[in-house]
Amino acid sequence: MAELWASVPAHVILGIVAGLPVILWDWRIALPGLLFVQIGISGLVGAVYGLSAPWPAVHLVVLFIAFLILLLSILQTSNVHVHQSGEFSSRLFRLLVLGIAALLVWNASEGIELPLLSDASKMLFLWLAAVALLTLGMTETALFGGVGLLLWLIPVQAFLSVLFPLPAVIVMLGILQLLVALACSYLILAEDDVLTSYEVPSTDPELAPGIQRRQSIAAGAQVLWYGCAYWFFSLVGRRQKTVVRNG
Amino acid sequence: MIQFALPSFLFSLLLLEVLSSYIFRRWERGVSLINGGILNLVAVLLWRLPSDTLLFSIPFVPVTLDLRAGIWEYGFRFQLTQNNEPIVVIVLLLLGTGMLLTAVASQGVVFPPSMLLIGAGYIGIALMVDAPISPVFLAPVSIAILMTVSVFPIQAGITGEALGSLRAILPPILATPFILLAAWNMEQLPLNPQDIRLAAGGAQLLGVGLLVLLAPVPLHSAQPQLGESSPPIAMALTILLYQTLALFLYFQATSSFPMLFGSTALNVWLTSTAAITLVWGGVAAAAASHPGRLLGYAMLHDWGLILLLLAGSDDRSRPMVVSLFALRILSTMSAAAGLAQLRQATGSLEPDRLQGVGARLPWSTAAFLLGSLGLAGFPLTAGFSGHWSAIQALAEGDWRFAAVVLIASGSVIFGFVRMVGIFFGRLENAHVPRERPLGVVFSVLAILLVTGMAIVPQLFEGPISRTLLSFD
Incomplete structure (x- = not known):
């Protein structure tokens, strides 16, 4: 298995899949492409670089949730910029830019050191970062902003997990990926004037004011009560620990 | 207990x-x-x-x-x-x-x-x-x-x-x-x-x-x-x-x-990017007609100056960076307080809806203008003392940097002069409400703070020295 993931063809396939969304500029290609790249990178860091058992799977699950979050917003929006993939000439232009980026990465990779990685993996990670930057540079929408950021974070998460196999680092980067997906998902909806003109957020008190207000106060009081009880319980426990450690 | x-x-x-x-x-x-x-x-x-x-x-x-x-x-x-x-x-x-x-x-x-x-x-x-x-x-x-x-x-x-x-x-x-x-x-x-x-x-x-x-x-x-x-x-x-x-x-x-x-070469990277930042902030501010965008460019210009001083990395530049940043906080919050009230009253910050609001909302307009001008180091505003010492320090090293900062600051001020023309022109929207008492209190406080810091800048010396000590 390790041989398969370490092979150059596997690296090339991952690189091509990562570059496809830039050329085709379509969410139907971009989101599955992200998932495919994450599967490949998880396999690579797990099988070749020995990242211990739950973490490659955690990376995959985090990206799958991010994929679902983005998908939910895409399915709701009527924004034409999300649903169209661009003219042939613009695709040709992006292909040209991608080609120039590939040459630059090829040239620059010798001078860049990514510790613990083989040459092929180093090239793949640099290529993924370059494609992410290109996507971020060319996008005018939150959707492809999200795709670019997630594509940037996939190699970052994998590489840093190899360098620092610490739960704190992996969890923080995972939280960042999920929040990026949530924020971009929110921005996809915010970009849609039509949707936001008739959709009222369920937390808005202007929606059925009387009922909403009573429900809001009752639910809020419940949350406050449970929250305070838990907070006090953990605070007392922490205070005892603190006293012992300070002592 | x-x-x-x-x-x-x-x-x-x-x-x-x-x-x-x-x-x-x-x-x-x-x-x-x-x-x-x-x-x-x-x-x-x-x-x-x-x-x-x-x-x-x-x-x-x-x-x-x-x-x-x-x-x-x-x-x-x-x-x-x-x-x-x-x-x-x-x-x-x-x-x-x-x-x-x-x-x-x-x-x-x-x-x-x-x-x-x-x-x-x-x-x-x-x-x-x-x-x-x-x-x-x-x-x-x-x-x-x-x-x-x-x-x-x-x-x-x-x-x-x-x-x-x-x-x-x-x-x-x-x-x-x-x-x-x-x-x-x-x-x-x-x-x-x-x-x-x-x-x-x-x-x-x-x-x-x-x-x-x-x-x-x-x-x-x-x-x-x-x-x-x-x-x-x-x-x-x-x-x-x-x-x-x-x-x-x-x-x-x-x-x-x-x-x-x-x-x-961090100093070189910082110096070059900071110089472009402050110049771009100034040039773009001169052409901006939206007050929010203008404030954004004024903040960008001020941030460029802070980064330029940061590149100095010597004992003299650090107090100036901290002082400029403290004055930046004061100026920005004052400008934001005024602008937020203008937005609340007119419903939008589009220039055509702000025509003449200075007469109807004088305190908010003054808080916005004085705060924003502080970001360009305009005399009698909070940012003046910080900008003046920064320009002097830069001129001692290379007078061309000081000249660039002066020209860029002038551009930002030009942008605000145009904004004054919009704010104090003929009132287009007669339905703009007058300021609320609490809003007037906050605007007056902001104006007092901004002008007070311009007149007595030594009030900031104590907090800045303590902040500097903590960084060493």
Whole structure:
């Protein structure tokens, strides 16, 4: 298995899949492409670089949730910029830019050191970062902003997990990926004037004011009560620990 | 008598404020006033307590605070030290002021709880003294997380334009891998002390990471875009909180790794990008007709000057950086307070709707103009003393830099002169309401602070010296 993931063809396939969304500029290609790249990178860091058992799977699950979050917003929006993939000439232009980026990465990779990685993996990670930057540079929408950021974070998460196999680092980067997906998902909806003109957020008190207000106060009081009880319980426990450690 | 470690108290207080501002969101004005008042009170008390005080009893409550005790969670240690105390106070003051201003100009239902949550996160970063990796290296990931959450208050349900919010989160996310890779190099140094490539590589990566985090041109675009599309107080708080922590991190990194300047060309990178930033801020401000965008460009110009001084990296430039940044906070909050009230009264910041509002909303207009002009160093505003000393210092090194700063500042001032023409022209919209009494109080306070700092700038000397001591 390790041989398969370490092979150059596997690296090339991952690189091509990562570059496809830039050329085709379509969410139907971009989101599955992200998932495919994450599967490949998880396999690579797990099988070749020995990242211990739950973490490659955690990376995959985090990206799958991010994929679902983005998908939910895409399915709701009527924004034409999300649903169209661009003219042939613009695709040709992006292909040209991608080609120039590939040459630059090829040239620059010798001078860049990514510790613990083989040459092929180093090239793949640099290529993924370059494609992410290109996507971020060319996008005018939150959707492809999200795709670019997630594509940037996939190699970052994998590489840093190899360098620092610490739960704190992996969890923080995972939280960042999920929040990026949530924020971009929110921005996809915010970009849609039509949707936001008739959709009222369920937390808005202007929606059925009387009922909403009573429900809001009752639910809020419940949350406050449970929250305070838990907070006090953990605070007392922490205070005892603190006293012992300070002592 | 219950005894709490200070970090526990601060996090509990902020959590209670988050919950109260969400649950009682229908009474936004009252809740924001109370929450803002409490935060400002805590900040002032924390600042005024002598540095050797260990315990503090809260009046009328059987609670004692252990000011120097730390708390440990999941390998992270949070503790108030002399080093991070000024940052905690600045964040608390910014949050408190933001909440108070929300009482006169609502920034959206989601703003108070989400901004308090984000503020709690920034305080957490400042208080972090120990972590699985050195806190200096782990801070950018935390800042990236907080900036991503900031998307919600700065977008505030506004439809259409979303790129500003997206671009605001780019610098910390892009900086994260560089700084963490630098951490790995630094951690390997004791194992391979002979390997000079490790030290040089680590310093290079840290330098690039810090530069990206400070977001000069070409990573600057969030500031003017947010100025145009976001609620003014949300925009000002998001940018100022981020920049406070970015500067803190920069000072910590340069103090902990002095080789940063020897092994890299960080000074050159900073000087060149900062010069472009301040010039671009000035040129674009001269052409901007939207007051929010104009404020964004004025902030960008001021930020460029701060970065230019930061590149000096000597003993003289650091006090100037801290002083300019303190005056920047004052000017920006004053401008945001005025602009938020103008937006509240007219419903939009489009120039055609602001025609002649200066006659109807004089105090808010004055607070906005005086605050914004302070960012360009206009005489008789808060920023004047800071800009003047900065220009003098730059002229001593190379007069051409001073000339560039003067010309760029002149451009920003030209932009505001055009804005004065719009504000004090013929009133187009007769339905614009007059200012509310509370709004007038806040605007007058802002004007007094801004002009007071221009007349008696030495009032800031004490706090700035104490802040500087904490960075050394």
